[in-house]
Amino acid sequence: MSPTDPVDASVVLSARGLTKSFGSNTVLRGIDLDVRRGQVVALIGPSGSGKTTVLRSLNGLEVPDGGTVSFGGTGTFGGAGAAGRAGAGTPLALDFGATVGKRGIAALRDRSAMVFQHYNLFPHMTVLKNVTEGPVQVQKRPKADAEADALRLLARVGLADKRDAYPFQLSGGQQQRVGIVRALALKPQLLLFDEPTSALDPELVGEVLAVIKELAEEGWTMVIVTHELGFARHVADEVVFMDGGIVVERGPAADVLGAPQQERTKQFVKRIQ
Ligand code: ADP
Secondary structure (H helix, E strand, O other), X not given: OOOOOOOOOOEEEEEEEEEEEEOOEEEEEEEEEEEEOOOEEEEEOOOOOOHHHHHHXXXXXXXXXXXXXXXOOOOOOOOOOOOOOOOOOOOEEEXXXXXXXXXXXXXXXXXXXXEOOOOOOOOOXXXXXXXXXXXXXXXXXXXXXXXXXXXXXXXXXXXXXXXXXXXXXXXXXXXXXXXXXHHHHOOOOEEEEEOOOOOOOHHHHHHHHHHHHHHHHHOOOEEEEOOOHHHHHHHOOEEEEEEOOEEEEEXXXXXXXXXXXXXXXXXXXXXXX
């Protein structure tokens, strides 16, 4: 697209040339990523290829050394069909080659919500408090509204009766469903999942994947780091294969997973299936 073209309103996220090193370890070597509204993008690749670092960079949990991240201004906050969140609809563009500052990072964090591999729930808070903490403390939404939203979302994932439970009283699958609800309650433009099922016992994986699949069908925009290639093939619109801090191959899920072009992708897909 040339600079004079109208901004494509369907683009939620556009990242260009992301680089990141930890000391002498260069982890991202120029990553580009585009995500359109309602699209599900799966990030796959061997352990250590930089997938989690990409995700964390999109959410301001890591600050890239260089590159840009922009969020579109017209994407629905809170997913298709959900009640939106006021005052968050302006475009955002950050250039990590320049100083981004705390306000830039805070603005970036406001755009997306992360679901973590190890759930990262607050152990000393009830389920309800875990879900309402961000909306009330960070987004300054009225407590009664946040609680009503939280209870509606908990009911959706079959956990209404766990509102007063503490994380240690829940199974891993239940904790992760709370983790997902906590992310949804923030009404983000983009949901980020970091290997959401890899810490779960095999019999609990299905219940979490089912919730993610429903969210995809509802039109939420998401980026998912996953080793579940069967799931990625079912749910993702686009698959991005990373290795050694670069994107080796990307395209429709059926192409990248079913008929990969690059040798490294072929090896990876063959090994993991
Ligand atoms: P993946 O998600 O593909 O397994 P990661 O993004 O987690 O890859 O990690 C890529 C590389 O970056 C690994 O070598 C990892 O050890 C390193 N790394 C990730 N986070 C940090 C950190 N906070 N400090 C130092 N090294 C890190």
